[in-house]
Amino acid sequence: MIRWKVFEEKNGLPLFLYHGVNGDRKVPLNVWVKAEYKEVVDGSGQKPYLSAFHVFKDKTALIKWLTSLKKKKNRCAVKVSTGMVKDKKSSKYSMLTGKIRLSKKEWDKRIPLEEE
Secondary structure (H helix, E strand, O other), X not given: OEEEEEEEEEOOEEEOOOOOEOOEOEOOEOOEEEOOOEEEOOOOOOOOEXXXXXXXXXXXXXXXXXXXXXXXXXXXXXXXXXXXXXXXXXXXXXXXXXXEEEOXXXXXXXXXXXXX
16 A cells, blocks of 8 residues: 655665664565564653654545644655555544655655645
């Protein structure tokens, strides 16, 4: 499946926005990366929620979600391949998936969000 994902860009390379995989925020290109579905709690005192890769069904959903994104500098939107997706109960825009693949071809076509 093809979905949209937001990444941070640093020195021309993609980074996961927050935790990354196994503590590493670097996103390898042209390989499948797996995330573990697990219940987590962040520092804001929220109730536990299911964690995995956050993706968007299409560009329209991503653009609607952008209104809640405070920091757009060094952020970009990119098409990624995904495994099966699950609806994210706490979001009307994003979905969860256990694996993604970011191709160099799609990374080269990334859309900077600070320009949106």
